[in-house]
Amino acid sequence: MYIAIELLVLVLFLIVIWPSIKNEEWKEKFIDNKLARSILIIFIIILLFSLGIGLFFDIFFPVERLDVIQK
Numbered sequence: 001m002y003i004a005i006e007l008l009v010l011v012l013f014l015i016v017i018w019p020s021i022k023n024e025e026w027k028e029k030f031i032d033n034k035l036a037r038s039i040l041i042i043f044i045i046i047l048l049f050s051l052g053i054g055l056f057f058d059i060f061f062p063v064e065r066l067d068v069i070q071k
Helices: 002-023 025-031 036-061
Strands: none
Touching: 002 036, 025 036
């Protein structure tokens, strides 16, 4: 459930900033600049890692409700 919310927020964020992304000169700023490209790759890896950890815990350790009596 939380993964779906995280992905929804990510999509909404990309929709909001898309006009700014489209107008930038990406090749000169990020692709040709090795330091900026490395930082961008690290941010993408961190994003994928955090989504993967969240998915892992959602699947293998689901949240249990404490207000429901289990028999």
